[in-house]
Amino acid sequence: MESLIHLYKIGRGPSSSHTMGPIAALETFISKCPDANYYEITLYGSLALTGEGHLTNVALLDVLNEHNLNGDIVFNYDLFGLTHPNTLKITAFDEDKMEITSSTYFSIGGGNIIEDGIELNPLEDDVYPFENFEHIKQYCRDRKLSLVDVVNKFEGEYINEYLSLIYQTMKQSIERGLNTSGYLPGRLQLQRKAATLYNAPKCKESSLETKRRLIFACAYAVAEENASGGEVVTAPTCGSAGILPAVLLHEQLSNNFSDEQIVDALKVAGLIGVTVKQNGSISGAEAGCQAECGVACAMAAAALAYLNDLSLDEIEYAAEVALEHHLGLTCDPVGGYVQIPCIERNAVCATRAFDAVLIARHLTSNRRVSLDDIIATMYATGQDMNPHYRETSLGGMAKVIKV
Ligand code: SF4
Numbered sequence: 001m002e003s004l005i006h007l008y009k010i011g012r013g014p015s016s017s018h019t020m021g022p023i024a025a026l027e028t029f030i031s032k033c034p035d036a037n038y039y040e041i042t043l044y045g046s047l048a049l050t051g052e053g054h055l056t057n058v059a060l061l062d063v064l065n066e067h068n069l070n071g072d073i074v075f076n077y078d079l080f081g082l083t084h085p086n087t088l089k090i091t092a093f094d095e096d097k098m099e100i101t102s103s104t105y106f107s108i109g110g111g112n113i114i115e116d117g118i119e120l121n122p123l124e125d126d127v128y129p130f131e132n133f134e135h136i137k138q139y140c141r142d143r144k145l146s147l148v149d150v151v152n153k154f155e156g157e158y159i160n161e162y163l164s165l166i167y168q169t170m171k172q173s174i175e176r177g178l179n180t181s182g183y184l185p186g187r188l189q190l191q192r193k194a195a196t197l198y199n200a201p202k203c204k205e206s207s208l209e210t211k212r213r214l215i216f217a218c219a220y221a222v223a224e225e226n227a228s229g230g231e232v233v234t235a236p237t238c239g240s241a242g243i244l245p246a247v248l249l250h251e252q253l254s255n256n257f258s259d260e261q262i263v264d265a266l267k268v269a270g271l272i273g274v275t276v277k278q279n280g281s282i283s284g285a286e287a288g289c290q291a292e293c294g295v296a297c298a299m300a301a302a303a304l305a306y307l308n309d310l311s312l313d314e315i316e317y318a319a320e321v322a323l324e325h326h327l328g329l330t331c332d333p334v335g336g337y338v339q340i341p342c343i344e345r346n347a348v349c350a351t352r353a354f355d356a357v358l359i360a361r362h363l364t365s366n367r368r369v370s371l372d373d374i375i376a377t378m379y380a381t382g383q384d385m386n387p388h389y390r391e392t393s394l395g396g397m398a399k400v401i402k403v
Contacts, residue, residue: 001128001278004270005198005256008166009111009234013226014338016238017086018047018054018285018390026063028115029090029103036092036100039064039071046285047107048075049392053186055229079387081272082110082291085285109283109291110234127154132372133275133316140312147306147315150266162272163263166233170222170245173232177221184227185370187403193343194221211250215354216347223343234284236273238297239289239338242346244269247300247353251307260284261307268306273370279372280379284331285391287382293342293349294326294378298371300353303389304388305360318360320371322353327374330389331350332396335403369379 011020026041041050041060051057052261057073064071079085084106091102106114113119119324128150130136140150151159177194184190198217202210222242228231232241247261257265273282276295281287301322305315388395 001126001130001274003127004151004159004267004274005162006112007110007236007270007273008163008266010169010231011111011234011238012059013223013229013232013238013241013254015054015056016111016234017109017202017285018051018056019059019229019239020111020234020238021086021109022047022056022088022105023059023063024159025088025105025107025112025113025115026060026090028113028239029092030063030067030069032103033092034067037070038093038097038101039069040074040091040093040358041071041091042074042076042091044076044089045079045082045085046391047088048077048337049079049394050333051075052094053333053393054338058229064355065360079392083195085088085387086113086283087102097341099107109281109286110236110277114284128274130275132279133272133375134370134372135157137312137316147268147271148264151271158360159267160263163266164259167248167259167262167266170233170235171249173225173230174221174245174249176203176230177225178217180224184224184337184339185229186339187335188337188339190339192224193226211254212351214247215250215350216248219243219347220343223346227337227339227343235269236295237284237292239284240292240346240349242343243293243296243350243353244300244303246346246350248303251304255307257307265303265307268315269303271300272299275371276375276378280381281377286383287379288329288390289331290323290326290329290378290381291347292331294323294346295330296346297326297349297353297356300350301356301360304353304357308357308361310357311364313317313359314364316371317358317364317367320367320369320374321359322356323371323378324369324374325352325356327378330385330396331391331393332389333393333397334401336393336398340401341397342382372384
């Protein structure tokens with residue numbers, strides 16, 4: 001399994017697979033072929049169908065501008081015959097319009113890319129010698145280690161500093177989101193709502209309602225920042241970036257957890273995320289929103305269970321419950337924008353993490369389904385899903401709601 005560094009990335013929204021991945025692909029291509037006269041970037045499949053709403057073209061043209069290079073974007077909307085639903089091809093031409101070279105990239109989710117069949121991984125090798133969560137648990141039991149111990153053992157010294165930066169970035173995105181008003185970019189003309197939720201009058205609310213409203217506000221804040229192309233952390237993706245920060249910050253403020261304790265919770269959540277990446281998918285284009293918001297909810301539930309001193313089995317069950325009840329969740333962003341249903345969904349999924357932990361606290365001893373079972377089910381369900389529901393904006397809400 002890969003390092004948590006590849007899971008949690010700081011980047012620009014609104015989509016890790018549609019902005020961060022393509023940016024990484026173009027930067028990689030330019031570094032190999034920096035002197036071309038013209039760069040043609042062809043987007044295929046989901047990247048073409050939702051690329052405009054996800055600001056893929058804007059992000060790529062910005063990269064070309066930053067390097068003072070000429071080029072343009074071509075959209076190829078044909079869904080058939082693609083090896084991967086998020087494909088882009090970059091071709092370099094000389095001044096006589098003759099092709100110099102080209103490369104094909106798959107944007108596989110969370111900002112990660114595969115170039116001509118090989119995953120580009122700056123840290124080279126996987127750091128965890130595990131195939132699934134059962135292996136992780138067995139390793140913990142045999143050596144009497146916690147999940148945090150496992151991360152510390154295999155990641156090394158750098159992980160605490162890195163995850164501290166990740167948590168600071170998460171908190172900054174919440175703060176910016178709560179303090180920004182106005183409209184989100186794009187044709188939907190959606191107003192930002194995080195501040196409205198945060199500042200709502202409290203008089204008629206129960207304490208439970210207040211708690212949920214504040215979690216909603218934090219999730220909206222990050223998701224609205226993401227929708228505006230702001231800086232967020234993939235957790236595990238940009239589209240689902242509001243769920244884990246909202247749960248962690250609320251829990252920290254409610255129970256006075258230190259930043260170090262929250263960093264440890266990020267480690268536990270991260271192990272869930274990399275297990276899903278290894279055995280399933282975190283890409284809406286590959287497996288629908290169950291792979292993004294469903295996985296984010298599972299990560300948040302695991303982190304919350306850890307902070308509440310639940311056992312290893314209870315942490316696993318919390319993550320399993322959270323993912324199980326997002327099975328089949330489709331990706332159908334209206335107009336191709338990561339706004340409807342994405343922003344509201346982040347808020348709802350954040351509070352579901354608390355429900356999953358409550359169930360795990362009381363019912364773990366009687367469970368029948370493992371986390372590995374549900375990851376396999378999620379991936380198989382995603383593969384069976386009609387492509388209209390996998391980040392193409394051809395079905396579901398995207399079809400019914402006209403913009
Ligand atoms: S519906 Fe879910 S998977 Fe699709 S763009 Fe929105 S957040 Fe991402």
